[in-house]
Amino acid sequence: MFDLSWLLEPLQYDFMLRALLVSVLAAVVCGILSCWLVLIGWSLMGDAVSHAILPGVVLSYIWGVPFAVGATIFAFVAVALIGVVKHESRVKEDAAIGITFTTLFALGLVLISVTPSQTDLNHIVFGNVLGVSRSDLIQVAAIGGLVLTVLLAKRKDFTLYAFDPIHAYALGLRPQVLGALLLGMLALTVVVALQVVGVILVVAMLIIPGAAARLLTDNFNRMLIIAPLLGAFSAVAGIWISYFADTSVGGMIVLLQGGAFGVIYLGTYLHRFWVHQSQPVPTPV
Template identity: 40%
Template sequence: MEFSLDTALLPFQFPFMQNAFLIAAIVAVPTALLSCFLVLKGWALMGDAISHAVLPGIVLAYMLGFPLILGAFGAGMFTAVATGYLAGNSRVKQDTVMGVVFSGMFGLGIVLYVAVKPDTHLDHILFGNMLGVGAADLWQAGVISLLVAGVLALKWRDFLLHGFDPAQARASGLAVGWLHYGLLALISLTIVATLTAAGLILAVGLLIAPGAIAFLLVRRFSAMLWVSVLVCMGSMLAGIYASFYLDSAPAPTVILVLTGLFLLAFLRRQLRIRQLARRTG
């Protein structure tokens, strides 16, 4: 294919690609903002646990005729609350509890899916169907993203203090319980918003990589939020664009772009550390 302006603009001429670009821009904001808090709190496994654990909720909602969003959100919150309760009332550490709970929930979801055999293909649930996004998916993702981004924009300082020093947050009079479970609720909602675009398995990449990249690039948390959003949105748009010419699935391509950027940010950080060491040495 000879490169030209028409060739470069070709992906934007198809409605399914336009919808893919649009939902990428929509979900990039809440996933990027949340990733900063997950990285700060060391909650990468929590995002992974909730993203896997919503599968049984989706299947149960399908069985009962409820909207899938309700099942996914309910399962996500159940996983978060159960993990916190088990970790707080046993000698087992939280990361171990999360591993047990999310693997159990994911296994339950697979068993229910095989038993029910819903119309939605399992690959679309696990890996997303970005090229099959419809108007309803765009509206759902848009409303959730606006809600999550709005809450984080208004309360980011409270969430920051809670993530950095929970004891200080409690001493300052903040409702740490509401902040804790509120953040978990925002994670569950965001996973629901990214369900169509990235699927359950790849959603965790969007919830971790942007914040990790921004953490390596900047020092101030406010700057970290902006850099994370720009990195996530740029990576999603670039990944979708590249997938058109590579004939690959958009969501995994986006994750590969984010992984590449993380490695570059890591190498940049290492080079700067060595340069500073040489100057001081």
């Protein structure tokens, strides 16, 4: 018999256990939220918020406060600025998003360049899940728990808002409030995922699971199950592979998610092709 005990080797280290917990939690939160982002079409918004928090993270490192504080503040600042530019001018939403996130991201790069000794660019941009401390784990668990509670408690309202805001308004709901609340959850989710994959790759965790689930089913409730499961599996497998292959943890997690999406896309394409080919060809009368 083959000795597979070596597979459990990563569990001998506390930092690997913390990395595993943080990665799975972030993947589950991102996976659930991604279902709504895909339906509403907020992929670019997720990209914007994930980049716009860079100044907040840098300032948190400089001032010696938890990174979640600065990241959360700038995430909400980015959402507010996008809303102001979009509603108070003739600039369209995509342009408002592009202007806001590129400007704030550039501000973060400038702050990094003037404080090279205090801030590690690689940890901020690409994540540092193996360096997660116990306090970081508590912060991520608290924020992630809050986001999951709100998303699940308002699941029906968010779903109705995503599919038909006008119908939601007719039923007495307030679409603008729901949209603002969902954006707030997006901001907090970015903060949760930042520690795992960094600024650059956060958007992948916010989009890929929901997009893959959307290919597999038209039932939204099933999407809410498939997306976080895909994210969690990619997180666990990514950590294990990166440990033995000595690669980037965040990069491997996102790479596995992208690979899973590619396999699912190919499978659904081949299924449609097979169904089309198996249909009888109508004969002329």
